[in-house]
Amino acid sequence: MKLDIKYYPDPILKVKAIEIKEITDNIKKMAYDMIETMDAYNGVGLAANQIGEAIKILVLRPEIKNDKGEIVLGDPEIYINSIFSNPSIEKDVMVEGCLSFPGIHIEIERPVKIHVEALDINGKKISEDFYDFRARVLMHENDHLNGKVFIERAHKKDKEFLKEALKKLRKSRKL
Ligand SMILES: [Zn+2]
Numbered sequence: 001m002k003l004d005i006k007y008y009p010d011p012i013l014k015v016k017a018i019e020i021k022e023i024t025d026n027i028k029k030m031a032y033d034m035i036e037t038m039d040a041y042n043g044v045g046l047a048a049n050q051i052g053e054a055i056k057i058l059v060l061r062p063e064i065k066n067d068k069g070e071i072v073l074g075d076p077e078i079y080i081n082s083i084f085s086n087p088s089i090e091k092d093v094m095v096e097g098c099l100s101f102p103g104i105h106i107e108i109e110r111p112v113k114i115h116v117e118a119l120d121i122n123g124k125k126i127s128e129d130f131y132d133f134r135a136r137v138l139m140h141e142n143d144h145l146n147g148k149v150f151i152e153r154a155h156k157k158d159k160e161f162l163k164e165a166l167k168k169l170r171k172s173r174k175l
Pocket residue numbers: 097098099100140141144
């Protein structure tokens with residue numbers, strides 16, 4: 001089932017998500033609904049805050065290379081109760097967008113590598129280093145679960161643009 005996206009300035013985007021005690025059928029359904037929602041909006045990641053639930057689930061679709069060497073989106077992934085550690089000192093800059101901030105795309109600097117411990121949908125432990133695109137999406141979504149959003153990491157040069165863009169968003173949400 002496709003869920004409603006919570007848009008800026010919805011206060012749920014500032015709430016820190018809580019740990020999931022047990023992966024119940026309801027939690028599983030929510031995770032699959034989040035994937036359906038992410039796909040419906042052509043997103044590559046989604047955190048539970050963005051559908052109005054401040055609990056520690058994030059989903060993503062990684063970029064992978066197909067047989068022809070083309071970059072395509074791979075199978076969806078679900079991370080529950082993720083804990084991030086050991087970000088690389090090396091960073092890079094990429095343009096990011098967010099389903100909760102329609103129309104805003106800005107350059108964000110992030111580490112190129114991150115270590116993630118989490119559970120998959122079956123409660124199996126994930127403990128892995130992630131790089132590049134997948135690492136970036138994971139860090140963007142993990143920010144959401146910490147009640148933080150990508151515009152807080154914006155470069156100074158984008159501050160003026162952001163001010164105007166956010167004003168427009170707030171206005172459009174009131175209509
Ligand atoms: Zn986002």
